[in-house]
Amino acid sequence: MSVTPVRIQGGAVSIGGRPVLRGIDLEIREGEFVVLLGANGSGKSTLVRACTGLLPTTHGSLHLFDTPIGRFRDWQRVGYVPQRASAGSGVPASVWEVVASGRLTRRRLLRPLGRVDRRAIDDALETVGLADRARDGVSQLSGGQQQRVLIARALAGEPELFFLDEPNAGVDVENQQALADALRALHARGSTLVTVLHELGPIAPLTQRAVVLSQGRIVHDGPVDAAPGTVAAMLTGHVHHHGETDVAVTFAPQLSAPLDTPPEEAR
Amino acid sequence: MSLHELLTYEFVQRALIAAVFTGFAAPAIGTYLVQRRLALMGDGIGHVAVTGVALGLVTQLSPTWTAVAVAVLGAVAIELVRERGNVNGDLALALMFYGGLAGGVLLTGLGGQSAARLQQYLFGAITTIGRDDLIATMVLAAIVVVVGVGLSPQLFAVSHDVDFARVAGLRVRYYNLLVAVLAAVSVTVAMRTVGLLLVSALMVVPVATAQQLTTSFRRTLGVAMGLGVVASVGGLVGPAMVPSSTVVAPGPAIIMVALACFVLTWPIGSWTRRRARRRAPFTDSAPQVHEAAESHPHRHAAGCGHVAVVHHDHVDYVHDGHRHAAHGDHYDEH
Known part of the structure; x- marks a missing residue:
């Protein structure tokens, strides 16, 4: 009997008392590649955060793998790729270390990494094409490469269901292609993928189903090419809706010592 | 006095052991705080712990254990305030910090204890550490190190x-609460070594130094712990070697050694970071228009002295605000 990775019925989510999502009915079947589209503020990131348990639903029901999310404990089946803003921190971390932290879902406390763990980490780095950068510091990588590190981190836990939150934001064309290749490889292995996108770009040919949100409601759910005008335009990249600016910002975390001059002056 | 003679004194031996344990433990948890x-x-917890010490002095209990108790309570409170992410969170913390410091000093006076006694805890008095306090220091430091290193995959994530x-x-x-509690414990561990007012420095400065030289978290953690020991032993033994007419307090000396390490490594870190920044590959696509550089007698090549930066399938040479890419017999502006 096959399970349903994600099922939401009448779901609603509020943030700080303000309703953000309303009347969400969504079922994602095994092996599907679903893109969540919509303008800024339409609630697509909120939907992903609700599905990963980061935000509570205020109404309706949300099941992961046929288990109500409140009782769901099988988190190693879920991989989450947040928006890139959190790739850097106050202390240097190597690419390998960040990817290795994705293995925590399958590790017991106080046990060293086993051979299986190490192989999973190496495979994950291989899949995103960063095996040769494993020893480098994460903050030394470009934005697109950091995004791929976060995908590898989710991959290292060998989940069945992936949630990706705008993996393409601020990523240059070449890296978007590398990213699409990594997602294609995941999908080919039978993983279920749910990804929030601002524009389809090179991912377009991979997906069979687009869920379009507008003002907190699902306004389209079906094949990508049958989506409303805005989405069709996003496919070809002709629409520059509001919020364009924050897509263009490349967030490059920077490590520096108290006495350093900021990078833009040091050039 | 030679080092050998010095080591025959029991109080010196105790001080050295305390220094080694403290030097290991403080940066082990400091790394997570910096991260x-x-x-x-650590500084805030140190302020709160002053009240704990005063309580111990006034009630004739062991100031070490009352400090541990109050510091842990304070750290948990700080973490809960932080967790709520309240806009006024930092104000709440300020209230707690200065309340702790003022309360401690006031209590000490009310209890009829001398300020000099409190001073031992504020600025450290490692050479007066007793046997019981030494054992407490060793046990607590060992707990901090074991948990901080053992749970490093989880705490890192x-x-x-x-x-x-x-x-x-x-x-x-x-x-998160575990990190707060461990921070509180290492504050009290370091209290006898460098004093509550300088505790945070021993937790954080070795980490700042370590990350000048490292690109990985584990190595930063390890190097910081090593540097912590170097600083605390160096600050303890160094002053003992100078003529006895000068008075050097070990606590501040330890911090100065730690800072000296940072000052020595910072230029290296600064240089490597600037180098990495200048050589980071260009990710923009090649320009659509073909713009040839004006007369350019110099020939760029590997080692020609100009910064070479990877740009897709070729190399741009950066000089005088230009990015030059070889194109046949001339250079293009990229």
Whole structure:
């Protein structure tokens, strides 16, 4: 009997008392590649955060793998790729270390990494094409490469269901292609993928189903090419809706010592 | 006095042991504080712990254990305030910090204890550490090191990316509280060595030094712990070697040694970072228009002295605000 990775019925989510999502009915079947589209503020990131348990639903029901999310404990089946803003921190971390932290879902406390763990980490780095950068510091990588590190981190836990939150934001064309290749490889292995996108770009040919949100409601759910005008335009990249600016910002975390001059002056 | 003679004194031996344990423990937890950008949290806990010490002095209980208790309570309170992410959170923390410091000093006076006694805890008095306090220091420091290193995969993940850790099923809140409690414990461990007012420095400065030289978290943690020992032993033994007519307090000396290490390594770190920045590959696509550089007698090549930066399938040479890419017999502006 096959399970349903994600099922939401009448779901609603509020943030700080303000309703953000309303009347969400969504079922994602095994092996599907679903893109969540919509303008800024339409609630697509909120939907992903609700599905990963980061935000509570205020109404309706949300099941992961046929288990109500409140009782769901099988988190190693879920991989989450947040928006890139959190790739850097106050202390240097190597690419390998960040990817290795994705293995925590399958590790017991106080046990060293086993051979299986190490192989999973190496495979994950291989899949995103960063095996040769494993020893480098994460903050030394470009934005697109950091995004791929976060995908590898989710991959290292060998989940069945992936949630990706705008993996393409601020990523240059070449890296978007590398990213699409990594997602294609995941999908080919039978993983279920749910990804929030601002524009389809090179991912377009991979997906069979687009869920379009507008003002907190699902306004389209079906094949990508049958989506409303805005989405069709996003496919070809002709629409520059509001919020364009924050897509263009490349967030490059920077490590520096108290006495350093900021990078833009040091050039 | 030679080092050998010095080591025959029991109080020196005790001080050395305390220094080694403290030097290991303080940066072990300090690394996580720096990673969360909470470098000053140790300082806050130190302020709160002053009240704990005063309580111990006044009630004739062991100031070490009352300090541990009050510091842990304070650290948990700080963490809970931080967790709520309240806009006024930092104000709440300020109230707690200065309340702790003022309360401690006031209590000491009310209890009829001399300020000099409190001073031992404020600025450290490692050479007066007794046997019981030494054992307490060793046990607490060992706990901090074992937990800080043993749980490093989990603590790293939680400090690095809270959302990811949460989705990975980690009990983020417990780990956050654990870091706060460990920070409180290492504050009290370091209290006898460098004093409550300088505690934070021993937790954080070795980490700042280590990250000038490292690109990985584990190595930063290890190097910081090593540097912590170097600083605390160096600051203790160094002053003992100078003529006895000069008075050098070990606590501040330890911090000065730690800072000296930072000052020595910072230029190296600064240079490597600037180098990495200048050589980071260009990710923009090649320009659509073909713009040839004006007369350019110099021929760029590997080692020609100009910064070479990878740009897709070729190399741009950067000089005088231009990016030159070879194109046949001339250079293009990229």
